[in-house]
Amino acid sequence: MKSRLRLIAGLILLTINLRAVITGMPPLVGNVQRALALSGTQVGVLVTLPVLCLGAFAWLAPRLARRFGTRTAVCAALGVLALGAALRALPWPAALFAGTVLSGAGIAIGNVLMPAVVKDHFARGIGLFTGLTMTLMALFGALAAGAAVPLCTAAGWQFALAVWAVPAALAAAVWGLLAAPGAAGAVGTRRGTTPPEEPGSAGGSLLRCALAWWVSAFLGLVSLMFYVLVAWLPQIMHANGYTPGQAGLMMSVMLTIGIPLGFVVPVVAARMRNQRLLVVAVVVAKPVSLAGLLLAPAYGWVWVCLLGAATGSAFPLAITLLGLRTDGARSAADLSGMAQTVGYLLAGLGPLAIGVLHDVTHGWRVPVAVLIALVVPEAIAGLLAARPGQVRSSGPPAVARSGVGRVRVGV
Template sequence: MPSSTRTRRTRTTTAPGSGRRADALTLVGLILLALNLRAAITGIPPVLATLQSALHLTGAQVGVLTTLPVLCLGVFAPVAPALARRVGTETVLAAALGLILAGILVRTLPTQAALFAGTLLAGAGIALGNVLMPAVIKRDFPDRIGTMTGLVMTLMAATGALAAGLAVPLTTAGGWRTALTVWAAPALAAATAWTLLAARRAPHRPQATSPLPAARTAPRASVLRSPLAWAVSALLGIVSLCFYVLVAWTPQIMRDAGYPAAEAGAMTSVMLTLGIPLGLAVPVAAARVTDQRPLVVTVIALKAAGLTGILLAPQQAWAWTGVLGVAIGAAFPLAMTILGLRSPDPATAARLSAMAQAGGYLLAGCGPAAFGILHALTGSWKTPILLLIACTVPELLVGLVAGRPGFVGAR
């Protein structure tokens, strides 16, 4: 291994504040956190038609409902590092999971206001958890970034796929409220675990529990001034945009292509399920090399191929959704791993995570609505899918910058 590589890895694993060793409860808390960062979002699109009928939602309200969670991820992401520095990471994560739990329960009330209010609460909680998760990994598992990122990405993909796959059967068996309420159980378990961690850390100063011990020596502006940070943020944004558009609209695209509703939902579930093994394998593979650009090129090529296949040969939709499942299943874990690898310390990881997710998810939040508007204006899915294919070009360009060796803030 070249000496420069050894230097980079030493810097990553021994930066200030990254030397704490995690205990079993922290690991359990991280696992439970990951279980709650997808299901509250992916469980909604398969039952949109049922919700629209039961709560008399207009087409515009349905569009807002699909966009609101992703916008929340962008709007609330910037506050996470500041809250963690002020009151401690464990406390913020306990509160975030409490918001997710409250949101799940509130939106099961049979009113439009409750549906939107609950979605807002859950989205805010998921945003806080999304931002602090990479920083916790950097702080407590500095020598296992790839493995731990892979673990949480796998769990996120598994619960996202499970929520999408069970939504219609649970709605058929017990109604849409049952399909949404079931995810309150893991949220309660996770909130309990992080509350225990917060109580255990309470005697210590908040800075000791935060993943941001180097914040005073690394000015926040340095992240905003870094071209590499902007490349990482843009990569995560485009990856997220494509992911949430496909999660929101794949069932409808397949129904309009002639597939039954149950089969269209199953395609979405399979597409998400393929991300489960990739969520573990891709971060591990990415962390073992200093240059992630070959992985970036491969993943984007698969995404372009899958989208082109759906556009030109929808009769082979199962094959193309499989290709897309591999592409989007690898893309998000790869982007999150690159975020951790480009961060020299936990403080930078938290700030870069907030920057990337704020800008990235605000961009992604426009995706489902814009996709739906384009479909309504053109009367077909051709133009929206062509736009997604076009997005792979800037995704490749920023991915080539984000994937090359280096650290945010390094000269």
């Protein structure tokens, strides 16, 4: 029981560090730009870099887990995250960008390994613990964004950035204890050892598994839509006649609606043999709300709330599928690494592409129409990813075992 409580504490500490460092930066961009005399291009790179890092470093996580053990890899990721959070608070542009890259790398590895930790230690409660992690990520992401300006006002922008190194360092220390050779249940903590439940080598075999690609595509398209809306929804609503304050509040409401859904959706999804009904609900709500923004902007609050329900359900559902569609912790880490590499690289390019399209067309009708069109491939990928089956990466080539009742996991 004590070891399980320590693992729950470790999972919570890991989760609360996977968004705060990213969401705490945008409100401080103006202060940082003035203090370090950054150009507009540098600012653009600074706000895009974290999401691109999530994709660029995700592929490392399964390899680190296989070589050193999942717990050791999580500990190292949190240590790198803490170092990056502290480094970017130094008063030099080079330190700011280097710290941002290190933070992004640590978060990327932690993102990938979180589903593996849930699958390994809480396999009978995938829905419950995935819901817990999604809720905490959303809460602390919102907390970091909301606290950034007050912290900056009270103690300066450097303190507002560096403060998030503290919970990351604490989490790294806890995972260091969990990874120690004498810790209960610690496996694969020494160089070259592997967890016993899935012997064998995964290699790149997931690239030959259709189900793995459908899950990856669904997560990628869901993430692209989310980050595009986070980047551009206030401007879209302002163009529709709302004040900047109202537009900012609308985005906040959209994100807030997703907090309870982050808990509910994984719990419900884990109780279902397949998750197609949830996919259908998401892919119907998105085009309806986006079309509403174009055709009936006077009802903007209605469409924003519907968008919040759709995006707030889609991402937790995609993350839950990483656990439900795999047969063990190693498979979950491999699929998570593949899906998040594809997903976040795609998501990182989305806001830039939509912004360019807006500049070229001098309006938001065409960009929003493109987002509506993207719901079609998202629906196809989601419906195929939601079919009963499991990805197994413990021996080449990867296979997808369909029709297995073991996919249904209670809480």
